Amino acid sequence: MNAPPEIPESEFSISFVRGAGPGGQNVNKVSTTAQLRFNLANTKLLDDSGKARLRALAGHRLIGDGEILIVARNHRTQEGNRREALGRLQDLIARALHVPKARRPTRPTRASKERRIAGKLHRQRNKQLRRAVRHDE
Numbered sequence: 001m002n003a004p005p006e007i008p009e010s011e012f013s014i015s016f017v018r019g020a021g022p023g024g025q026n027v028n029k030v031s032t033t034a035q036l037r038f039n040l041a042n043t044k045l046l047d048d049s050g051k052a053r054l055r056a057l058a059g060h061r062l063i064g065d066g067e068i069l070i071v072a073r074n075h076r077t078q079e080g081n082r083r084e085a086l087g088r089l090q091d092l093i094a095r096a097l098h099v100p101k102a103r104r105p106t107r108p109t110r111a112s113k114e115r116r117i118a119g120k121l122h123r124q125r126n127k128q129l130r131r132a133v134r135h136d137e
Contacts (some may be wrong), residue, residue, distance in 0.1 A: 005045060005093055012038045012089065014082055019073050024128070026076075033073040034081035038089055041066040046096060054096035 019033030040051055040062070058068050072085035108116075 005090060005097065007038075007086070007090060007093065011043055012036055012086075014085065015132065016078050016081075019071075032076065032078050032081055033071065034078065036070040036072070036084045036085035036089060038068040038092065039066070039071070040068055045093060049053075049099070050096050056094060057092055057095055 002075050007031050014034055014036050016031040017035060018028070018031045040058075043051070048055060054068075055066075061068050061070055068089070070085045070088050072081040072088065074084060075081045083107060136137060
C-alpha cells in the first residue's frame with residue numbers, strides 16, 4: 001500500500017474535550033480527548049466511488065450529515081491524541097483510495113470435477129462395506 005495521503009487542514013477540524021482515558025487526577029481538569037471531524041460530502045481527496053468506499057469503511061464513525069467522527073483518547077496529551085486521530089483518518093482514506101480488483105468468475109476444470117466424483121464414489125464404496133452382510137444370496 002502507498003504512503004498515507006496528506007490531508008489538508010481545511011478538510012477536517014479537531015476539537016478537544018474532557019474524557020476518560022490516561023491522565024490520573026489530571027483527567028478531570030484537562031481536555032485531552034481529540035474529536036476529529038471530517039466532512040465526507042465536501043472532500044476533494046476522493047471521487048464518488050472513493051467516497052462510497054470510505055462511507056462503507058467508516059461504519060459507526062459516520063454521523064448524521066455525512067461527517068466522519070474519530071475520537072482518540074489513548075494518550076495523556078492533546079498532541080498525542082491529535083496525531084492518533086489524524087493517523088486513523090489517513091489510514092481510512094488510504095484504504096478507501098485502494099480500488100479492489102474485480103473478481104472474474106471461474107468454472108471448475110474437468111479434472112477437478114472428475115476428482116470430486118471419484119472421491120464421492122470412494123466414500124460410497126466405504127459406506128457400502130460398513131453395511132450388514134446379507135446371507136440370502
